Amino acid sequence: MTTTTQTAEERWLRFRQARNEALAEPHGWLTLTSFQWLGDEPAALELVPGLWSAAGDTASLTAHSADALTELASGRLVEGTLTAVLADEESLMWVAYGGADGRRVVVELARRAGRYAIRTRDAESPVLTAFTGVPVFDYNPDLVVVGRFEPNDEPRQESIRTAHPDVPGTASTVGDVVFSLPDENREFRLHASQEDAGSLAITFHDRTNGTTTASWRKVATRRPRPDGTVVLDFNRAINYPSAFTPYGTCPMPVRANVVDAPIEAGEKDPLR
Numbered sequence: 331m332t333t334t335t336q337t338a339e340e341r342w343l344r345f346r347q348a349r350n351e352a353l354a355e356p357h358g359w360l361t362l363t364s365f366q367w368l369g370d371e372p373a374a375l376e377l378v379p380g381l382w383s384a385a386g387d388t389a390s391l392t393a394h395s396a397d398a399l400t401e402l403a404s405g406r407l408v409e410g411t412l413t414a415v416l417a418d419e420e421s422l423m424w425v426a427y428g429g430a431d432g433r434r435v436v437v438e439l440a441r442r443a444g445r446y447a448i449r450t451r452d453a454e455s456p457v458l459t460a461f462t463g464v465p466v467f468d469y470n471p472d473l474v475v476v477g478r479f480e481p482n483d484e485p486r487q488e489s490i491r492t493a494h495p496d497v498p499g500t501a502s503t504v505g506d507v508v509f510s511l512p513d514e515n516r517e518f519r520l521h522a523s524q525e526d527a528g529s530l531a532i533t534f535h536d537r538t539n540g541t542t543t544a545s546w547r548k549v550a551t552r553r554p555r556p557d558g559t560v561v562l563d564f565n566r567a568i569n570y571p572s573a574f575t576p577y578g579t580c581p582m583p584v585r586a587n588v589v590d591a592p593i594e595a596g597e598k599d600p601l602r
Contacts, residue, residue: 339469342565349568350463357423357436357451359571360458362578365494368446377450378437379427380408384446389414389439391425399425400432416441429453442497442579449577457574464569465598467542473564473595477509479522479530479554488521493572493580501584507532507551509562511591520587528553530560533570533581536589544573544599546583567596574600 353360364377372381372392379397383390393399393408401408402423414422421440428434436451485502492499503521507530510517522530530551539545549567551560572578 338471338474342469342563345566346463346466350461353464353574354458354461356453356458358458359578360461360574361451361453361455362449362457362571362575363435363452363455364448364450365577365579366448367496368448375448377435378448380425382448387415389416389441389446397427398432399427399437401425402436414439416446418442418444423451424448440579442494464600465602467565467595467598469565470595472512473593475509475511475562475564477507477560477562478558479505479507479560480558481505485524486521488584490584491582493570493578493582497579499579499581501533501581503584504530507560507562511589511593514591518589518591520589521584522551525550530554532562532587533583534587534589535583536591536593538592538594542594542598542602544569544597544601546570547596549596564593564595567593569597569600573597 366375368382368384368389370385372383375382379399380391380393390411390413392411395407395409399408401412402425408425416422418441421438423436424439426433426436434453438449438451440447440449482505485504488501490499490501502523504524505522506519507522508517508519520532520534522532525531531548533546533548535546547567547569549562549564551562554560570580572580
């Protein structure tokens with residue numbers, strides 16, 4: 331193994347450590363225990379105290395001090411009715427309850443496809459307490475490939491499905507990343523979205539899905555170089571939260587983003 335490969339693998343190991351630590355946060359993605367839509371009339375929901383509803387653009391929670399719900403923003407017990415207004419796709423860590431500190435379970439308010447829902451995040455979720463790290467393929471330097479970015483004249487919007495059957499989504503793509511894989515005498519072309527600081531994100535299917543990997547994954551690149559080249563490090567391909575929990579609303583790939591080849595790098599299916 332060369333010094334360059336060792337250095338790259340060491341960086342990947344640090345990336346893996348940071349990734350596992352982020353997933354193990356007390357109220358992170360591994361703690362989701364429910365996803366429940368809010369109705370028009372105040373009603374009780376599973377796993378949470380209080381009465382919950384949504385009318386128009388406003389979500390409401392009515393509770394009494396005996397419910398022991400704490401508003402996270404103020405730190406006060408909820409006594410009466412709280413309201414919140416979110417834009418579509420926004421989320422709010424709204425209230426908490428349970429445990430010695432009253433914050434074992436955080437209730438997230440979310441607005442998806444114009445509807446309000448809550449998700450419960452339990453710091454003692456079995457998924458979190460049993461977590462020892464995401465299974466991954468061994469580091470493979472051959473799956474760090476150089477591609478080229480071909481930008482669109484302007485971003486394109488495409489309707490997509492998400493991990494939740496009742497939540498449609500939209501992907502905004504800014505161009506294509508074109509690349510080849512080892513032992514594959516052909517090019518692959520995937521639509522990319524733009525993230526912070528000009529980096530690119532690609533959500534994709536490949537032939538490992540459903541066997542060793544989850545149904546889809548995501549890989550990010552740095553900002554394209556001045557000559558349009560980008561580096562795709564598939565060792566850093568990661569799962570969406572929906573690979574760990576049935577309560578995610580994660581975006582599926584756009585229709586074109588299918589790699590008809592196995593990409594045996596990055597994160598595996600955590601449930602296999």
